[in-house]
Amino acid sequence: MLGYLIRRILAAIPVMGVVALVVFLLLRLTPGDPAAIIAGDLATPEQLERIRTSLGLNEPLHTQFLTWIWKILQGDLGVSLISQVPVIKMISQRIEPTISIALSTITLAILIAVPLGVIAAWKHGTWIDRVVMSLSVLGFSVPVFVVGYVLIQIFAIEFRWLPVQGFRSITGGFGPFFERAILPTMALSFIYIALIARITRASMLEVLGEDYVRTARAKGIGEAGVLMRHALRNAAVPVITVIGTGFALLISGVVVTESVFNIPGIGRLTVDAVLARDYPVIQAMILLTSGLYVTINLVIDLLYTLLDPRIRY
């Protein structure tokens, strides 16, 4: 088990290496002077020079990369070109709303999507199946910001049940947090529900055709037992895989949702950084989310071994 863990962690290193290289090259390989690109058209020569030194742009490429990596490994993600605040500090100040929304989205999505997928597979070919599948295609097709604005229009503007935008920390009481978090969570979970319900259904269908499900039925077990004890546990691996790979989808959704609902999280931070060409912030965000993605999928790989005894270390 430990050996497996170590091997999996070692395997994640080249992946993160590729991510770092992409992020690094993104700025350097862009045609034109990176400093000028970052500073914009109205920059003075002094400003350009400051950006060059702060990004180390005067060094040869490989030296730049090594110093850059070395700094990152020490936890130094650089300083914002705009506010001169260390990037790491900016991120830590704004990460709480993002994490709250992301966690509540994942929870809501799993709670709704898995039962939907199971029922659709069980009632395969019936109207229930059709409705679930249609909703799932719809979930993929409507952009998250459209969903967001429709929700705002209905619940905040027409009915005036909820505030239009904003965010309150859960430390300030559950009520105000819930009031403001519910709409973004709903908007964000739409596509996630579609994704998970679809894969749950497909995976369950596959498993329900397996011989051991027939064996279970031949034993005289009721349908609930067949579905939960035999089918769902075997169908779980692809579902969990998708929850993991769907994390990338979640990040994209967060960026948009935070803009729609005016939530001061790291998604908004990124968008603002992009508009201001605050490159250290952009690159830190990419590294951070990619690292998170790799970590989550690592954890999920380890979860497989708990779910399926056939997977050997």
Place this chain on the structure above:
Amino acid sequence: MSGKVVEINNLVVGVGAQPDAAKILDNVSLQVSEGETLCLVGESGSGKSVTSLTIMGLLPKKILVPTHGSVRLAGEEILTATDRRLRALRATTMAMIFQEPMTALNPVVPVGKQIDEVLRTHTSLDARSRRKRILEMMEQVRLPDVERIFASYPHRLSGGQRQRIMIAMALVLEPKLLIADEPTTALDVTTQKQILSLIRDLQKDHGTAVLFITHDMGVVAEIADRVAVMRYGHVVETGPLDAILRAPTQDYTRNLLSAVPSLVPRAARPATASAPVVLDTSELTKVYRERSILGKVREVAAAKDVTLTLHRGRTLGIVGESGSGKSTVARCILRLIDPTSGGIRVIGKEISFLSRNLLRPHRKHIQIIFQDPYRSLNPRLTVGETIAEGPVNYGTPKPEALRRARELLELVDLPPDAISRYPHQFSGGQRQRIAIARALAMDPDVLVADEAVSALDVSVQAQVLQLLDDIQARLGIALLFITHDLRVAAQICDDVIVMQHGHIVEQGPAGDILTNPKQAYTQQLLDAAPGRGWDFANFRPLAAGMAAPAKTRDIALNS
């Protein structure tokens, strides 16, 4: 009516509920009594499995629908029973075991718990007495070390052990009826023998009625009290075992029995020591290395020191159970995998370590036919394109290669218009003929048949074997015939190699090896061959030491 556990009368099962729907079962009537084994025998598509699923109430709903007749289990009508009632009957009154022990158990639940589920669903026993009952049952099915196996996951167990678990699970509540759907088909012969005798013994102890489904006449001879022969959803003939085997009344039953190859080797062909050697290997070895996490290298010899010689016009069989390394040898000889050490000479030319490019000129001398006729032809190419591909690779102009393909189709008894059709338009046996034509297009000196008839129904199998024999007689090709089936080996091979765990156990002329084996393992294999006491094709038991009857080879079937 006492004693009849199952009574099926005039059962019709259709595709969908429409009255004009295609009938999968048509007017099937069967009975199984207490303590009796009824064998349901038939080729693929005969409806034998559908019959068993109907009894269990496990037909896929709305897709296969019983439209007529009745199925009574211990006097109770099954077709009109509620789902709830059917669930209550399963495992308590009727139980079933399936063909694939590898997939029939839930891979993520320990096997003890899977048996326990039966007891938890149908009884109110407490945990301790359930466990006691399960361990008892596991001992009854002769599993070793039951405490350990109780907590094991299925993938830790062998195929035979899993099938024992299935049997224990089926019989733990002492049902009146046990349905066994090809329960030994996926197992090696030695394991098959143990499972068959286990089922028979348990049946004797518990008085269970057994409905045993199989395609294998050998197995029928081992286990049946009575036999029902099925074809295209009809019951063709029913009768006691002896009557069916000795005096079948229906042509189809006669054909089915005639197609079973005899275990007695055919008369030896005149040895032609002067015929040139076309293939020989010396100490051919294939080792797979597995590296564990801690860096320890585990070596598994899939084939070790295999030395064989094949002369022009002769047939050499390699027989063995799964994991014996027989297919590894075939694939090494074809250089589909690279041998670890040892030599392979084709027409005297050493090819074992030639690079892919240097190998190509030599490939045409040796060709292969695979087991699965559904996967060995590219579904997107016409038969003509498939057969012509090889010659075109070696420079034959396309029109000429196609003309040759037409001739070859005739040689393998397919209509010439087959050339422009696609593989899915042909049956399994026909596809195997196409594969043979593809191999012959190369004018090979050696033809390797890797379980080439194992996936075919017995009547089709007889035809393909006959074809291979004809081709050999006509073209003088040498055959390397890989099979697990001693009956097939007895009828086609001049010489036989017996393999076990990657090693050659014994080799020599088929007549010697298969009648007077020197090695205990070969003896064991022969003993385990089901129905070894019968000469099916001549409808009589086999007298000990009898010579091969000439008739067995020339069977022409018209099914």
Place this chain on the structure above:
Amino acid sequence: MAIDTIEPSSISAGAASGPRVSLRPSSTIITIAAICLIVVVASAIFAGFIAPQDPQKLAPAMRLKPGMPGFPLGTDAYGRDLLSRILYGGRISLMIGVGAAVVSVTIGLAIGLVSGFFRWADAIIMRIMDGLMAIPSILLAIAVVSLSGASLKTVLIAIIIPEVPRVVRLVRSVVLSVREEPYVEAAIAIGSGLPKILWRHIMPNTFAPLIVQGTYICASAILTEAILSFLGAGINPETPTWGNIMAEGRAFFQIKPSLIFWPGVVLSIAILSINLIGDATRDALDPRMKQRKAGK
């Protein structure tokens, strides 16, 4: 945003037994989807004839008017006709969808074939693909666009980069499973060379899944373009695209929600239709269904 298309069939290899009926979206729904798509595509192509107004014409006096003759959906904050802008906006969006699908499928196919057949290349290629897949696609896309300037080309590149690894994985998995098929081994035995085996026996197996994947990429590219524009990192805001129209509408959302609502509806209908057609294609091309028809 990308729709992940890993189906569990690639994970558990067990062949399902027993007949199964696949859920095909009913043919009426497919017909409706096809008609919707044709209407959207046609109105984008013929926007010059259909559009009641010039989509770029500013008319300060006409700001944020409701629907009226000549301006069926009303006007935006600069007095431009909303309907005309939506019609013209379809051009860029659809072009990006089709372009992204074609380019990423082509590149992915080439890389995937190499990766699936050459073990030495596989390790390196797959590490790079894993790395690219780890980067959330929207972040990568907005970074690319913000650094290289917002042109149609950069937006396309920004959308294509994250899609390629998915196509590579798909092609590679098909190659890996097909190369073990006996008919490929038979082709080796009859002396067919590597290019022939790849071209004739392996590559055709990737076409069906690629067509399906292509439709999904098309849908997801249109969506991504809209999101990029919405976040202000898309094509020049002057150019009408569905995303740009909605982005401009954000500031006036509480006054005139239809500025977001109508382009959103058209966008959703277009993507929905493409996804539905993709689903239908997948069901029609599902090898398991085909085999059942052809088999015994």
